Amino acid sequence: MVEQRHAPARLLVTDDNKVNRLLMTRSLELQGHTVECAENGRVALEFLRSAPFDLMLLDMEMPEMNGFQVLEQLSDDPKLRDLPVIVTSSLEGVSNIARCIELGAEDYLHKPVNPVLLKARIDSSLEKKRLRDQQKEMVRRFATSEVAQDLQQSGFALGGRRVHATVMFCDIRGFTALVESQPPEETIELLNTYYTLMFDAINGHGGVVNQMIGDGLMAIFGAPLPLEDHSAAAVYAALDMMEMIELLNVERIAAKKTALRIGVGIATGEVVAGYTGTHQRATYTCIGDTVNLAARLEEHTKVAKRGILIDPATCIEIEGRIEVEPLGPAQFRGKSAPVEVHAVAGPAPT
Known part of the structure; x- marks a missing residue:
């Protein structure tokens, strides 16, 4: 032997x-x-x-x-x-x-x-x-550095805890048509570039990207690790995301490619955050009405023709620091009462 x-x-x-x-x-x-x-x-x-x-x-x-x-x-x-x-x-x-x-x-x-x-x-x-x-x-x-740190400090356990956090949803407008107009290799390269820019903006303001589905992503600010002023952090991250997309579009237009537009929805409130799945395969995520509202706001950017939409709770948290425009109430699927929607100053999606 x-x-x-x-x-x-x-x-x-x-x-x-x-x-x-x-x-x-x-x-x-x-x-x-x-x-x-x-x-x-x-x-x-x-x-x-x-x-x-x-x-x-x-x-x-x-x-x-x-x-x-x-x-x-x-x-x-x-x-x-x-x-x-x-x-x-x-x-x-x-x-x-x-x-x-x-x-x-x-x-x-x-x-x-x-x-x-x-x-x-x-x-x-x-x-x-x-x-x-x-x-x-x-x-x-x-995993993100925050999730890795949470695992090291707290260990792994399925389940969640209630936290006050801010949730962001973002996706690329007209992505399906874009995919149909170019080779798959170009689409993969585009997504890699897109995620690189979005991750940098989100991580730079303390957020954690916990879901990526096609051209869409979900990010959490304030979990798994606490984050001071997480509502403002999410909005500043969204503004950076918009700016990065505009800078990327300068290159794309020069290369005779279609300009990108993104829509971002942000909501603040109580969520249940933790690890879901099985002991063999799990992911860190959060659920709750705040998550659903952020997703609905992201969808509503197409209707409102605005790049970044936020809920009233986020608007209150950032009051006086970031320019917002009240758009009035909107009725969202799954909500019993209309929600007052506010747009953050920035480029509007087409």
Whole structure:
């Protein structure tokens, strides 16, 4: 059987016994690892918070801060809680072992530590860390930074919570006709350009794009992470989106291509935001009357011949800071009473 080899790692040996530190360091360096040493828990935490490590070997009985206290600190720190820790201790008793595991330790080895067993446990822990790191990278790649941060801080759980937020819907006017008039490759390139510009404007004002369907998108301002003045942030983002589309149109017209027009609907209020789906496949989204209203306002931009429409709650939040035009009441599907609609100053869709 071929021995599985692992890439060298950066390890931290934490033990108040100098002889133990030296012998452990020599053994680990012979395996190809880079090793740093700490004589107690306080020094170990200073190391961990100043530079990245792949794994820590931790003694329990130390002055100033013992191993249990170190594990408690690690479990409370989102940046360090996933660090693999192998406890090496002379403490006996199932209760001590159980407490270490409950506090997040990967393994518990009694002193004197068998070097063959230690190598196997280190290799196994590093492999688990590699897989966890790959998982985090996938989350960062396919989720927004805010959702990734929410997952790291709160963990994953299906369900939602009530939050006060602002919801935005946006799509390209006349997209179906545009698609029919050009090759599929050109449409894909157009969508990639469109989303690049829209994401930049939305993310630049603290919003999170959580849905993309064809040429349409949905964004949330104020969830999953709180956002101060989220109504104004959404409107400023919409104005930036309009400006970017106009700049893009200069290039498109020069290339004898059809100019783009977008419609944006924005509503503010209570939503239920969270992860929906299954444990195998889920997405972060929000539901509620505010979401429905934002979607209806986006649709109404075609009727109102305005680029950005907002609801009364958003209008109140931005009062005096952004120029708006009252358009009067509109009756929307699913609403029992008409809604007062306001247009934000900006180019109107055709």
